[in-house]
Structures are given as C-alpha cells and as structure tokens.
Amino acid sequence: MSEDIKEDRMESADRTHFGFHEIARNEKVGLVRSVFDSVAPRYDLMNDLMSGGVHRIWKAALIDWLRPTAHMELLDVAGGTGDVALGFRKAGGGKATICDINEQMVSHGRDRAMDHGVFHGINWCVGDAENLPMPDCSVDAYTIAFGLRNVTEPQKALMEAYRVLKPGGRFLCLEFSHVVIPWLAEVYDRYSFSVLPQLGHWVGKDRGAYQYLAESIRKFPQQAELASMMQNSGLELVSWRNLTCGVVAIHSGWRL
Numbered sequence: 682m683s684e685d686i687k688e689d690r691m692e693s694a695d696r697t698h699f700g701f702h703e704i705a706r707n708e709k710v711g712l713v714r715s716v717f718d719s720v721a722p723r724y725d726l727m728n729d730l731m732s733g734g735v736h737r738i739w740k741a742a743l744i745d746w747l748r749p750t751a752h753m754e755l756l757d758v759a760g761g762t763g764d765v766a767l768g769f770r771k772a773g774g775g776k777a778t779i780c781d782i783n784e785q786m787v788s789h790g791r792d793r794a795m796d797h798g799v800f801h802g803i804n805w806c807v808g809d810a811e812n813l814p815m816p817d818c819s820v821d822a823y824t825i826a827f828g829l830r831n832v833t834e835p836q837k838a839l840m841e842a843y844r845v846l847k848p849g850g851r852f853l854c855l856e857f858s859h860v861v862i863p864w865l866a867e868v869y870d871r872y873s874f875s876v877l878p879q880l881g882h883w884v885g886k887d888r889g890a891y892q893y894l895a896e897s898i899r900k901f902p903q904q905a906e907l908a909s910m911m912q913n914s915g916l917e918l919v920s921w922r923n924l925t926c927g928v929v930a931i932h933s934g935w936r937l
C-alpha cells in the first residue's frame with residue numbers, strides 16, 4: 682500500500698462528522714455534550730413542539746414492542762430525561778437504569794421524575810454508550826432512543842449493548858431514519874431545514890443545536906445498514922419497523 686493511501690486511511694479513521702461538518706473524531710463527544718447542555722432545560726418542550734407530540738407515540742411503540750414484565754431489568758442508554766424508562770415502569774417493567782453522558786439531561790430528568798412522584802425503581806447514572814459502566818451480561822433489555830445518532834462510534838456502542846445484555850436479552854433502538862415515500866421525504870426535508878432551526882432559535886434558544894439535529898438525521902445509516910451494523914455486533918434475529926413512513930424506525934435484535 683502506498684504511503685499516500687495509508688495516510689488517507691489514517692486520516693479518515695481519525696475523522697468523523699458532526700452534522701454535515703467533518704471534524705476530528707475526538708472533538709465529537711464535546712460538541713454533542715455542548716448541544717445537550719444548551720438544550721437540556723427546554724428539551725422536553727422542544728420535543729413536543731417539533732413533533733406535535735408524536736414522539737410520545739413513537740416511544741410508546743418502542744415500549745409496546747419490548748413487552749415489559751415485572752422481572753425485566755432495563756438499561757436505557759442515552760436516556761436523557763427518562764421518557765423511555767418511565768414509560769417502561771408504567772407499563773409494568775422491573776428496575777430501570779438510565780445512563781446518559783450528559784449530567785444536565787440526567788439531572789433535569791431526575792427532577793422531573795421527582796416532581797411526578799417517581800422515587801423508586803429508577804437509577805440515574807452518567808456514562809458513555811461506548812464504554813458503559815455496567816458488567817457483562819447484566820441486563821434483560823437495552824433501549825436507546827434518539828441516542829445512537831449522537832455517539833461518536835455507533836458500532837462500538839452496539840458492541841457495548843451486546844456485552845451488557847444477558848443471553849436471551851433484547852436490544853431495541855428508536856431513531857430518526859429515512860422516509861420511504863419520495864414526496865414526503867421532500868416535504869420532511871423542507872420542514873427539517875427551515876422550521877426546525879427556527880423553532881430551535883425561538884424556543885430552544887439555540888438554532889445551531891436544531892440545525893445539527895436535521896443534519897445528523899441525514900447522516901445516520903439507512904434502515905438496512907443499521908440492521909447489518911447490529912448483526913456485526915453479534916445481535917441476532919434483527920428486524921425493524923418503520924413508523925410515520927420511516928421518519929423514525931425501531932430496530933430490534935437479540936443476544937442469543
């Protein structure tokens with residue numbers, strides 16, 4: 682291999698994207714952290730405004746597919762303010778742990794849960810999806826909602842998911858995906874790149890964070906590619922469901 686090609690490969694291994702911008706790989710975690718530090722106080726309100734409340738239906742579909750039971754222990758990674766874990770508990774699930782890299786998001790979520798009288802059955806912890814502070818084979822279910830797109834190395838996060846799942850454990854990922862109807866994809870594109878950043882500016886007080894949201898969605902792997910990344914991490918019986926014509930998709934896999 683020529684020195685030039687070797688150098689190119691090394692360079693691309695050291696680089697990644699933050700939305701449409703190419704950046705050094707080691708910069709991404711800090712940039713993502715600053716996005717969520719900035720949006721944390723208005724994160725829940727913005728979710729409702731941006732999706733017209735539909736994010737609640739998507740999260741309910743994730744929990745429904747998981748079919749929680751009282752003996753099922755959940756790890757919700759990139760859990761933010763805790764919607765999925767709280768929904769899991771409400772649906773009859775067992776102990777839930779929320780793990781998120783951003784302390785601000787976790788602390789807003791914890792306060793919100795306490796305001797709603799939720800004190801038991803949920804652990805909140807700060808940690809990185811790529812290097813989870815959990816032992817091998819320790820949870821029955823792993824969920825990640827709107828989180829995988831933000832991690833620097835999604836493949837590494839998927840391998841971590843596999844590591845912490847017990848044999849027989851379930852992996853579910855809810856993430857923005859790729860719209861499967863061309864005319865709708867066009868309308869959605871217009872909405873994402875004009876309305877979202879403007880809403881972000883007015884309500885979220887951070888236009889850049891919502892521009893990043895729109896761009897990061899476009900850079901995220903298509904449904905089939907994510908499925909094969911899951912298989913590469915060892916997950917089996919991989920399948921997915923598109924919701925709202927592929928605006929989001931839920932991917933499912935098992936550690937057998």
Ligand SMILES: C[S@@+](CC[C@H](N)C(=O)[O-])C[C@H]1O[C@@H](n2cnc3c(N)ncnc32)[C@H](O)[C@@H]1O
Binds near residue numbers: 759811828832
């Ligand atoms: C869009 S929010 C989703 C929050 C929540 N799951 C929900 O659906 O409302 C993305 C979350 O991913 C977290 N995050 C980003 N990179 C992460 C990483 N490497 N490890 C763990 N969490 C991460 C952010 O801090 C943020 O709380």
